[in-house]
Amino acid sequence: MVGSMALEHAILVSLTERAGSGYELARRFDRSIGYFWPATHQQIYRVLRRMDDAGWVTHTDVAQDGRPDKKVYEVSPAGRDELTRWLAEPVDPAILRDGLGVKLRGASLGDTAAVLREVERHRAEHSTRLEIYRGIQRRDFPQSDSSGADKLNGRELHQYLVLRGGVRAEESFVAWCDEVIQAMRSEGTR
Amino acid sequence: MVGSMALEHAILVSLTERAGSGYELARRFDRSIGYFWPATHQQIYRVLRRMDDAGWVTHTDVAQDGRPDKKVYEVSPAGRDELTRWLAEPVDPAILRDGLGVKLRGASLGDTAAVLREVERHRAEHSTRLEIYRGIQRRDFPQSDSSGADKLNGRELHQYLVLRGGVRAEESFVAWCDEVIQAMRSEGTR
DNA sequence: CATATCTATGCAACGAGTTGCACTGCACCT
DNA sequence: AGGTGCAGTGCAACTCGTTGCATAGATATG
Structure with missing residues (x-):
């Protein structure tokens, strides 16, 4: 611990x-x-x-x-x-815990098409979250659109960086879903 | 639920x-x-x-x-x-739960330099995990280096895609840490 | 007029996850 | 000879997180 x-x-x-x-x-x-x-x-x-x-x-x-x-x-x-x-003390690094990964891993033991639909659903959910974060960013840090975090300091900078973490995580999730969807679809047509 | x-x-x-x-x-x-x-x-x-x-x-x-x-x-x-x-049934989308985000958000209430060191430590940890995933990818899916998942099917394809999710998540985490480190350092020298 | 939603706090029960420990026996290192 | 590590199963106690419910008045929606 x-x-x-x-x-x-x-x-x-x-x-x-x-x-x-x-x-x-x-x-x-x-x-x-x-x-x-x-x-x-x-x-x-x-x-x-x-x-x-x-x-x-x-x-x-x-x-x-x-x-x-x-x-x-x-x-x-x-x-x-x-x-x-x-x-000042260390925290445990974040661990990934995603049921979708488990499902994908076992997809061939069940209805592959249903798993694909589930991936699409998750893509939509994460995309929605991403838009929420971007909305917060536009509202709270409007100048960051062009210049990044150059003008921010202290608490404001830290809040901005935390939000950036959320944006990056959701972007990455959406991109993964897209990769999965594309691969599973093109497998189906091969 | x-x-x-x-x-x-x-x-x-x-x-x-x-x-x-x-x-x-x-x-x-x-x-x-x-x-x-x-x-x-x-x-x-x-x-x-x-x-x-x-x-x-x-x-x-x-x-x-x-x-x-x-x-x-x-x-x-x-x-x-x-x-x-x-x-065939839906799962809850993954939720992010990262103590480092909490720390960063509160950084200005404590030793900012210590939080920065903690971000650096997490960067190293996630980078290590990323290398582990890449090692597994080279070992289990050597052909994927050039052609992606084009040749893979069924269970193998799904395993590959799950691994890709891990790689993407860790890449994104490392990139975020780098952004945070860079921003906090350049704030210190402004 | 009835039903739902919001503010506001809380109990009770359960399920999920963590930590420390106990016991056995083999192999390895120093 | 003694310590560490691995293989193997398991108990006990705990914290963390979820779910369903109860209460209560106000305000909004059909």
Whole structure:
């Protein structure tokens, strides 16, 4: 084991940017940091409680009119220390875990045409994600279209680079699907 | 939920290619199918037992001299049916889950130089994996260097395409690391 | 008017994956 | 003689992640 508990630290990063409730964090994860570390509201609630017990965050109950009360969390000094500590230690490299690869590997033991359709479906899904990332890039980093990251610094630069990772991963996935589709089709016509 | 229990099916694919013990399967996973669906021997033993109970595989105790007995598993007709069924149903698209993205996103809250070193380390790791995949490609698909997958068919073609997915993913990862390293270094000298 | 969706938190149960350990016996290296 | 590594199976305990459900008022949609 090299590094662990990344969800805690993903939450610390997000809460440091600005305080928020569990629910708000879950929405944020859906839209940004969750592209690199997906999490459901259940996970987030449980981990927030654990972090509260550990003293990494504190919460304030906030009453709202017309809406349920919420607990707004913010990072404590101990949480900041923990985040800094974690940032300096190694994490495990990402591992690929893709059921589509398993299916493709076993394709000849079943309905090859169905597997091909599945690859096409995945291509569409990844292509959609790619467009979402590109939309975020156009909205948040409009100048990067021409000049890349030359003008960006600090937190903004890092956010841009993370997004670039998402774009590259999805581009690569789509290109792989295209290669698979092309090869399987032309095999069928040989 | 779209599709689940991919480990069972990864094992069915592998056992269909040829029968083997839990230990042998664990070794195979380390060298091939595990690049797309990693699993430890513990997981494999537990799942094999479950599959045995479900009637998807059968086992034979094999005595060996100088070595412990082993249980050699093979796929039963019910297992073949299950595999065919699963191959025709959809699986969830792969999700990216990379702690390095979280770190990079939070880099400005800690030691930026340490995060940069971590990116360099990951670059090296992914580069190593890439070389492993390329080695397998040269060994198992030597003709693909020039002509791509034109000559391949059926199971061989699918294995080649899966390997291509691994190569593409690692290439893309290494390229991303290079982009990050370059951007962080040139930010430091601005 | 009824149904769905959003905000907001949470429990309970399960399945998936990880880590550490235990036992046996052979082969190899120093 | 002692340590490491490989082959082989397995238990126990744990964390991580998913799914289904419950509650509750507000607001939107048919």
